[in-house]
Amino acid sequence: MMLLFYKYSKVFLCSAIILGLFVISIAVLSISTTSLSFQEEGIASWYGPDFAGKKTAMGNSYDPSSFTAAHRTLPLGSLIRVRNVDTGSSVVVIVDDRGPYAEDRIIDLSHAAAGAIGLLIYGIERVQIEGLRLLK
16 A cells, blocks of 8 residues: 645545555645535536646646545535546545536536546436535
8 A cells, every 4th residue: 555645726625546546635734624525416517638738726736636626505615535436436536626617517527537437428407416525
C-alpha cells in the first residue's frame, strides 16, 4: 500500500493505492463544514477531453485524471460520493466546477471518476449522490 498526500485548492487529500486500485480518502482541514445530509438521484455524464486544462469554477485547471465533479448547486469544495445505480460501484469526488448544462443531468464527472464507476462505456448512467462533507 502506498499513501500520497497532496493539497488540492483548499482541500488536503490522502490517496491510498492498494493492489493497483486508486482509492481516495479525504481530510478537509481548516474549512467550516456542515453535517447536513444531501442525497440526489439522476443522470450523470463526464467531461470530454476538450475541457482539459481549462479553469474550473474554483480556479483550478481541470485535470481529467483527478477525482472531481461539476454540480449546479452544491458548495464548491464539497466532498461527495457518486454511486452507479446499476453496478453499485462508487467514487468520492470534490465538487470544483459548475454544471452540467444539459437539463436532464445532475452531475458531470472527471474522466477518472467516470471510469471508476463504469460511466465511460455509455457516457451517461443513473447515479445516486451522497454528500459527505458539504462546505457552508
